[in-house]
Amino acid sequence: MSTPVLSYKDIRVSFATEFGEVDAVKGVSFDIASGEVVAVVGESGSGKSVTSSTAMGLLPDNATVDGEVLLAGRNVMKMSAGERRRLRGQDISMVFQEPMTALNPVLRVSDQLVEALQVHDVAFGAQALEKAVDLLEKVGIPDARRRIRDYPHQFSGGQRQRIVIAMAIACGPKVIIADEPTTALDVTVQAEVLDLLRRLKEELDTGILLITHNMGVVADMADRVVVMLNGEVVETGDVQQVMSRPQHAYTRRLLDAMPLLRDPEIHVGEVSPEPEGSLDDVRLEETPALEARDLALEYKFRRKATRVVEGVSFTVNKGEIMGLVGESGSGKSTVAKAVLGLLDVAEGDLLIRGRNMPTMPARERKTLKKEIGVVFQDPAASLDPRFPIGDIITEPMVVHQVGTSRERVRRAEELIDAVRLPSGVINRYPHELSGGQRQRISIARALVLSPTLLIADEPTSALDVSVQAAVLDMFRELQEQYEFACLFVSHDLAVIDTLAHHVLVMQNGRTVEQGPVDQVLQYPREGYTQRLLAAAPVPDPVTQAERRAARLRLLADQGKLPG
Amino acid sequence: MSMNRDPQNDPAPAADLAEMEDARLAQREKSYSQGQLVRRRFFAHKPAVISMIVLLSIIVVAFTSIGPTGEGGWWGKSFLQTNPVVDGGRPTMFRDGFLGEYPFGQDNNGRDYFALVMRGAQQSLIVAFGVALSSTVIGVLVGALAGYFRGWVESLLMRLTDTVIVVPLLALAAVFGSYAQNLPGGTLTLALLLGCVTWTGMARLVRAEVLSLREKEYVAAAAAMGAHPARIIVKHMLPNSVGVIIVNATFAIAAAILLETSLSFLGFGIQPPESSLGLLIDLNQNAFTTRPWLFWFPGLFIIAIALSVNFIGDGLRDAIDPRQKRTGDKRPTLRGVLGFRGSATAQQRLAARTGGTPDDDSTHDETLNLGPTPNPQKDDDR
Structure with a gap:
C-alpha cells in the first residue's frame, strides 16, 4: 500500500452541550491513499461527518478535538489557523450534500470558480477564467464557455453538484472529502455524478473520502470501507470483503436493511411472462x-x-x-x-x-x-x-x-x-x-x-x-x-x-x-x-459493476449517453 | 490499520439502531416539555433573572408604598398632599437616618417626591403593560389572520398596517393621548388607546411567523384531517410562534414606557395633578441645575424599568430560540451583557499565555477574534 495522503489517528471529538459533554467520536483511525476511495458508512449520529471535518477544521466552537490528522505527513491539528486556511482547497477540499446551498446564489459561477483559483494563487484574471472554463468542461457542463457566466439557479441540481465538484478540484487537491455528495440528487443524476467522481479520481489521482449512508453508493464507488457506529469504527476492510462477508453484526444489519429490487437484472425488450390485468378484472x-x-x-x-x-x-x-x-x-x-x-x-x-x-x-x-x-x-x-x-x-x-x-x-x-x-x-x-x-x-x-x-x-x-x-x-x-x-x-x-x-x-x-x-x-x-x-445501485460491488456496464449500454441504446 | 474493535468482546452488539433508540426512550425517566426547557434556559440567564427581581421589586414597592389608588400604603404620605418645605426640598436619604422624612426630597409645592415618583412609576407601569397587552392582542390577531388566509384578507390587513406605520408614531400617539383625556378610566384608557398605534411591528412579525408555519407538515396534516382554520391558528400556529410574541411583547413594554414618557413630557399624556415619570421630568426640567434630584429620581426609575424589561426580553429570546444554543462559555454573563466581555477574554488569554503551551503563540498572532478560551486544537477563523 502506498503512503497515505490523509490519515486519521485516534480521533476523539466531544461537544459541550446544555446537558453536559457529549462524546461524538471515540477514537477513530483510518488512512486514505492517493487514488483511493475510502467510504465511511454509518447512520445519523455515528460521527462519520464529524470525524472527517476534523481534517478541514470545520467543527463548531463547542467541539473539543483530540488525536492527529496527518495530511501528506503534516499534522493538521498543530497548524495555525492561517496555515490551515491555505490548506483548504489547495490540499484538501470538500463536496457538500446540498448543491442548492453550496453555491452562493448572488455570484456568477465564473466569479466563484475564479475566486477559488485566485485565493490559492493558482491563476489570475483572464488566465483564471480560462482555467475555470476548462474545469467546467472537465466536469461535463455542456457549452461551458457561455454558461460560466450564468448564476447558480440557472443550473439543475445535478449540474450544480458538478460545479461544486469543479470548485473542489480547482487547485488539484490531494484529497477530496465528499460528504453525502449524492443524497440530495435523483437516482439517475446520482449515477452520473458518481461516474464523474470515478473518472476524476482516475485522471487526477486524488484520494476521495466518501461519506455516505447508502450501501449501494459504497458498492459503486469505494475501494475500502469504514463502518462507523456511535462514534466508533466497528468494521473496516476491502469493499469486496466487507460487503460480501461482513464480520460485524451491525454491518450485516445495514446491508440487510437496504431495500432492494427483487430482481437486479433489467429485462429490456422482454415481455412479462404472466398475463397482465387478470387481477383487476375480478x-x-x-x-x-x-x-x-x-x-x-x-x-x-x-x-x-x-x-x-x-x-x-x-x-x-x-x-x-x-x-x-x-x-x-x-x-x-x-x-x-x-x-x-x-x-x-x-x-x-x-x-x-x-x-x-x-x-x-x-x-x-x-x-x-x-x-x-x-x-x-x-x-x-x-x-x-x-x-x-x-x-x-x-x-x-x-x-x-x-x-x-x-x-x-x-x-x-x-x-x-x-x-x-x-x-x-x-x-x-x-x-x-x-x-x-x-x-x-x-x-x-x-x-x-x-x-x-x-x-x-x-x-x-x-x-x-x-x-x-x-x-x-x-x-x-x-x-x-x-x-x-x-x-x-x-x-x-x-x-x-x-x-x-x-x-x-x-x-x-x-x-x-x-x-x-x-x-x-x-x-x-x-x-x-x-x-x-x-x-438504482445495489450493495454488492460485483453485481453493481455489471449493472453499471448494463446502464451505460442502455443509455447508449437509447441515445441518452451524457457527454 | 488498528481500528477494528473486537465485536466478540462487545458486551451488547448493538446492531439495530431502531431498537437502540426504543431502548433509550424506555430508559429515559424525566420528560421535559418545551415550556420546561425554556424555563430552565431562562433561569440560567443571570442578567435576565436579576432584571426580573429588580422589576418585580419596583412593581411591589410602587404599588404598596402609596397604595394602588394613591392612598393607604405603608409609606403614609399621599402624592397630592402638600407639606412645609424642609431644607429647600433636599433629599433626606442617607443624611437623616437611612431614609429620613423625605428620602427623594420635595417639589416646589412641598409634596413628597418619593410618593410622587412612586405614583409616577405606577402610572408608567400601567401604561407599559396596558400598551403591551393591547398592541399584542391587535398585532397577533391581524398578523395571524393575514398570514393564514393570504389573498385579499392579507392585502387588506397589511395595507392597513402600512397606513398606520407611515403616520409618525408620536403624532398619532399625541392625538390618541389628548383624546383619552376626555374619556373615563384614566391611565388604563390611555394605555389601551396607545396600543392601537404600536401594534404594527407585532403584526408583521406574527404574519411572517405564520407564513413559515403554514409550510410545516404538522399544519398540513391538521388541514388534511379536516381541522377548522380557527383550530389550526389557535392550537398549532400561535403556540408555536409564542417565542416571537413574548419577546416582542417585552420589547413593546420598554418602548411603551418611553412613549408614555415622551408624550407626558410633551404634555399630551398624563395630566397634572396626576403623576407619571415623564411628567415629573417635564415639570422639573428647569430645576436640573439647581435641584437635580427632581430630575434624577424619575429618570433613574425610567432607566431601571426600561433596562430590566429589555434584559428580560433578551433572556426570553435566548431561552426560546434554541438555534442560539448558548452554553458553557457562550452563556451570557453579567459582564458580557454590560460590555465587559473583552476584559474577561483578555484576562483568560493572559492566563493561558503565562501558563500555556508554546502552541498558543501562533494562534495569538494569527487571529484577533479568538473565542473566549484559546484552545490550540480549536479552529477559530471560521
Whole structure:
C-alpha cells in the first residue's frame, strides 16, 4: 500500500452541550491513499461527518478535538489557523450534500470558480477564467464557455453538484472529502455524478473520502470501507470483503436493511411472462378506495396558473398499496396533496370511495376526510412540537368529535402499542423522539380513525436505512391488519418494489407507465422506467459493476449517453 | 490499520439502531416539555433573572408604598398632599437616618417626591403593560389572520398596517393621548388607546411567523384531517410562534414606557395633578441645575424599568430560540451583557499565555477574534 495522503489517528471529538459533554467520536483511525476511495458508512449520529471535518477544521466552537490528522505527513491539528486556511482547497477540499446551498446564489459561477483559483494563487484574471472554463468542461457542463457566466439557479441540481465538484478540484487537491455528495440528487443524476467522481479520481489521482449512508453508493464507488457506529469504527476492510462477508453484526444489519429490487437484472425488450390485468378484472365490481380520472393540477401564483400534473388516471382498490414513483419535479407529491384536499383539482375527477371530491360541498368534504389518513416525509416537522404524543395521536378524533376523552386515551395507547413504542411515550414530547419514532407516531395518528385510505408521502426517505427497514416492516404489517388502501409516494424504486402491489411511474407531471409492480419493475416497457431502474445501485460491488456496464449500454441504446 | 474493535468482546452488539433508540426512550425517566426547557434556559440567564427581581421589586414597592389608588400604603404620605418645605426640598436619604422624612426630597409645592415618583412609576407601569397587552392582542390577531388566509384578507390587513406605520408614531400617539383625556378610566384608557398605534411591528412579525408555519407538515396534516382554520391558528400556529410574541411583547413594554414618557413630557399624556415619570421630568426640567434630584429620581426609575424589561426580553429570546444554543462559555454573563466581555477574554488569554503551551503563540498572532478560551486544537477563523 502506498503512503497515505490523509490519515486519521485516534480521533476523539466531544461537544459541550446544555446537558453536559457529549462524546461524538471515540477514537477513530483510518488512512486514505492517493487514488483511493475510502467510504465511511454509518447512520445519523455515528460521527462519520464529524470525524472527517476534523481534517478541514470545520467543527463548531463547542467541539473539543483530540488525536492527529496527518495530511501528506503534516499534522493538521498543530497548524495555525492561517496555515490551515491555505490548506483548504489547495490540499484538501470538500463536496457538500446540498448543491442548492453550496453555491452562493448572488455570484456568477465564473466569479466563484475564479475566486477559488485566485485565493490559492493558482491563476489570475483572464488566465483564471480560462482555467475555470476548462474545469467546467472537465466536469461535463455542456457549452461551458457561455454558461460560466450564468448564476447558480440557472443550473439543475445535478449540474450544480458538478460545479461544486469543479470548485473542489480547482487547485488539484490531494484529497477530496465528499460528504453525502449524492443524497440530495435523483437516482439517475446520482449515477452520473458518481461516474464523474470515478473518472476524476482516475485522471487526477486524488484520494476521495466518501461519506455516505447508502450501501449501494459504497458498492459503486469505494475501494475500502469504514463502518462507523456511535462514534466508533466497528468494521473496516476491502469493499469486496466487507460487503460480501461482513464480520460485524451491525454491518450485516445495514446491508440487510437496504431495500432492494427483487430482481437486479433489467429485462429490456422482454415481455412479462404472466398475463397482465387478470387481477383487476375480478375487483371491478367493488368501488375503488381512490380513483383519479384525467387529473390535472396546477399551482397558482399571482393569478398565473402553472400546470404541474396533466392527464393522470389511476385506481387504488381496497386493501391495496399503490406506489407513485418519480424523480423530483415529477408531480408525485402534488397528486398526494390534491387527494388530501390541500390543493384544488383543476380538471378531471378525483373519486374517494366513488364520490367526486372537487364537486362536493365543504361540509361533506370534511366528513370524507375522516376516511383519509396521512403520513408526511419530514419527521422533524410532521408533529406539532408543543403537543404531547398522546394529544398528537388523538387530534383527528378531537377534530371530528369522536369518542370521549377516556376512549381517546385508550385508542392512543392501542396505537402506540401497534407501532411498537413503549407505552410511556404518551406523555412525552416530539423532540424527545428520534426520526424513526416520530414517523411511527405519524403513522399512529394517520390510523387513529381507522381510515380506508392512507396517503404516505415519502414516509421513510428521511430515515436511516435500518430505521427505514423497521418502519417499512411495521407499515406492511399494519396494512395487512387494518386493510387500508394506500397511495405510497416515493422516489425509491426498491421501496415500492418490496411494498406496493401496483405502481405508477411519473415524469414531468405525466404518467409514463403503470401496472402491477411485478410487471412494471421487472419488465419495464418505457425507456424512462428502464433508465430509473438501471440507475438504482445495489450493495454488492460485483453485481453493481455489471449493472453499471448494463446502464451505460442502455443509455447508449437509447441515445441518452451524457457527454 | 488498528481500528477494528473486537465485536466478540462487545458486551451488547448493538446492531439495530431502531431498537437502540426504543431502548433509550424506555430508559429515559424525566420528560421535559418545551415550556420546561425554556424555563430552565431562562433561569440560567443571570442578567435576565436579576432584571426580573429588580422589576418585580419596583412593581411591589410602587404599588404598596402609596397604595394602588394613591392612598393607604405603608409609606403614609399621599402624592397630592402638600407639606412645609424642609431644607429647600433636599433629599433626606442617607443624611437623616437611612431614609429620613423625605428620602427623594420635595417639589416646589412641598409634596413628597418619593410618593410622587412612586405614583409616577405606577402610572408608567400601567401604561407599559396596558400598551403591551393591547398592541399584542391587535398585532397577533391581524398578523395571524393575514398570514393564514393570504389573498385579499392579507392585502387588506397589511395595507392597513402600512397606513398606520407611515403616520409618525408620536403624532398619532399625541392625538390618541389628548383624546383619552376626555374619556373615563384614566391611565388604563390611555394605555389601551396607545396600543392601537404600536401594534404594527407585532403584526408583521406574527404574519411572517405564520407564513413559515403554514409550510410545516404538522399544519398540513391538521388541514388534511379536516381541522377548522380557527383550530389550526389557535392550537398549532400561535403556540408555536409564542417565542416571537413574548419577546416582542417585552420589547413593546420598554418602548411603551418611553412613549408614555415622551408624550407626558410633551404634555399630551398624563395630566397634572396626576403623576407619571415623564411628567415629573417635564415639570422639573428647569430645576436640573439647581435641584437635580427632581430630575434624577424619575429618570433613574425610567432607566431601571426600561433596562430590566429589555434584559428580560433578551433572556426570553435566548431561552426560546434554541438555534442560539448558548452554553458553557457562550452563556451570557453579567459582564458580557454590560460590555465587559473583552476584559474577561483578555484576562483568560493572559492566563493561558503565562501558563500555556508554546502552541498558543501562533494562534495569538494569527487571529484577533479568538473565542473566549484559546484552545490550540480549536479552529477559530471560521
